[in-house]
Amino acid sequence: MLRITAAVLLVVLSGVPAPAPAMTPQTIDRYVAEYRKNARLPGIAIAVTQGERVVHVAGYGHDASGSPITGRTPMRIASMSKSFTALAVMQLVEKRRVRLDRPIVDYLPELALGDPRAERITVRQVLNQTSGLSKVSFPTADLAGIGSLREAVARLRGAKLAGEPGAAHRYHNANYWIAGRLVEVVSGQPFATYLQRHVFQPLGMRSTTSVDNSSDHVPGLADGFTFAYGFALANRELPDRFVGGSGGVVTTAEDLARWLSLHAGARGNRTVTGASLREMHTPSDPRGMYGFGWYRESPQRIAHSGALFTYTSFQLIMPGAKYGIAVLCNSRASVVDDPAAIAEGLAELATGRSPASAAPLALRADLVVGALTLLVLALGAAMLMRARRWADRRAGRPVWSTALRLLPYLLAVALVVCFPVIMLALGVDLNWRQLVYVWPALLVLLAASALMAAAVIAMRLVSMRRRLRSRIGSSG
Secondary structure, eight states, X not given: OHHHHHHHHHHHHHXXXXXXXXXOHHHHHHHHHHHHHHHTOSEEEEEEEETTEXXXXXXXXXXXXXOBOOTTOOEEOGGGHHHHHHHXXXXXXXXXXXXXXXXXXXXXXXXXXXXXXXXXXXXXXXXXXXXXXXXTTSOOTTOOOOOSHHHHHHHTTTOOOSSOTTSSOOOOHHHHHHHHHHHXXXXXXXXXXXXXXXXXXXXXXXXXXXXXXXXXXXXTOOOEEEEETTEEEEEOOOSSOBOTTTTXXXXXXXXXXXXXXXXXXXXXXXXXXXXXXXXXXXXXXXXXXXXXXXXXXXXXXXXXXXXXSSOEEEEEEETTTTEEEXXXXXXXXXXXXXXXXXXXXXXXXXXXXOOXXXXXXXXXHHHHHHHHHHHHHHHHHHHHHTHHHHHHHTTTSOHHHHHHHHHHHHHHHHHHHTHHHHHHHTTOOOOHHHXXXXXXXXXXXXXXXXXXXXXXXXXXXXXXXXXXXXXXXHHO
């Protein structure tokens, strides 16, 4: 005992750092619970595996009904669904019913894009998102009324390509609508049925399903949350949003543990071979990053995120250590990808390092935007009160000079009105309705800016007109 005590004292006095916490259920729980508290997240579910061993499956917090989140709570995984769609296609490749480098129109003659280059798009280019379709050439934010993969592919009729097939990686959900429809046509089964029979059931994912539309009912699936000025608000997922093939899987952390074990081991099983898994994990786009439904972040990290409007997710595979990590959140923050940040912290634990504590970045961003909103309103109010004096100072000056002084306010209004168009030009397909979900505080700032700028223009013009009338009246 004395020897042990002496050894401990020697370590402390010599300044040798204490060993980092090991990856155990206890350390995982402490880290995730602390992150949830600091980031003010309503609910989180996680799954961690190593090879075929389940390290930990757990839930934290609550859903919109107040029920506790557990490892068996159904949650939307959004674009993580693409890796399931890719695996379904690879099953058909293994059966020699689909060839990766064959043109997609050979299997889907119904695909009628408005570009002659579309006839050269291969199955591989659809899966690795190099088909040439893009959010700019075919925006989807305002699409509604799509009820099936057949209808989704039909909506692509006449769509233009943003570039040559295979030339560049352009992430677009429409690629995975096509991939999902390919599975339907070649297999002769509805896409959801195919996944159930050939993917979910063989893997033992008994609580997993796939839907075509965000409004489709799933038993046990609660509403998620959005954030406004630091408050988590229960909110129904944006309705009438087509997610088939690209983001429609609803699952649990417990089921995802089985999914992670398949990919972390990469040895295959009765659902798919190891060779197909390696094909999915290997980048085949010009950037050398995207495989089939997976990003290769580094030689030792394969990942994919997911984001709807009230749910977010992240999955990470560490092939060397055979760790698999999945994080599901029933909320979407404005400026932070919380599932990715949590997965990064869990990866730190897996490699023997201590993860950094979470910071409430979304709250801070909302507070900054809120402060800017108050500043805009205050400055606008001050300008409105001084509109008469402004008009007096402009008396006798050329009209063009006055117009130039008003131009910045007019531009401010135009920029706000054209915000969705500007965002689309930057590669972000987002409309006003969606901005209400993604960042309400920013929407309020934009609305306040446009309102005050328009009010300043109107009040200054009214003041100039009144002054002119007064001047004419006095001279008469």
